[in-house]
Amino acid sequence: MQWTNSSEHTVYENPWFRVNLADVVLPDGRHLDHYLIRLRAVAVATAVNEANEVLMLWRHRFITDSWGWELAAGVVEDGEETAAAAAREMEEETGWRPGPLRHLLTVEPSNGLSDARHHLYWTDEATRVGHPQDDFESSRREWVPLKLVPDMIARGEVPAANMAAGLLMLHHMRLG
Structure with missing residues (x-):
């Protein structure tokens, strides 16, 4: 089952990481707000x-x-x-x-x-x-x-x- 990230936006950012909020579509069509952290390698x-x-x-x-x-x-x-x-x-x-x-x-x-x-x-x-x-x-x-x-x-x-x-x-x- 694949979740789909339909959109996301940054809620906090600094030189080391970003905290984003994603609108995730679940396989059954429901939407879920999901926080995620974007980091450098x-x-x-x-x-x-x-x-x-x-x-x-x-x-x-x-x-x-x-x-x-x-x-x-x-x-x-x-x-x-x-x-x-x-x-x-x-x-x-x-x-x-x-x-x-x-x-x-x-x-x-x-x-x-x-x-x-x-x-x-x-x-x-x-x-x-x-x-x-x-x-x-x-x-x-x-x-x-x-x-x-x-x-x-x-x-x-x-x-x-x-x-x-x-x-x-x-x-x-x-x-x-």
Whole structure:
């Protein structure tokens, strides 16, 4: 059954997102007012070294008041390619410059509420270039054994669904 967005208008906007109200037509012909959030694409990147360790960040998210492991991520700027944004974010947040990035997967973390798409990339080559420019984004950056990832996710140590999906895919590809 397909819902149809017959029209929508913006009710709030800022540089990071828009909140829109859509007039949605249900399959039986009824109309439904549905709020949705329009977001820029997000690019995510990490590296896996020869020891099958993955580069991760330990950070606090004030919105949920929770700590967890994540990968470097950020908004894709206007006109920027997603892979270039992923590389930029990885270097800014970790101090490691990625080698050639490979697309891992694209996920829609909240497609019942927003149009957000997160594009995840990885590399098996990274060069340490110094202290992270955006060191305020995480408390620490570590190379974590990939074999530990499934148990970390099961314990809730990787709370973000996009990060968990990417890490499980990497685990499967490298160790599965």
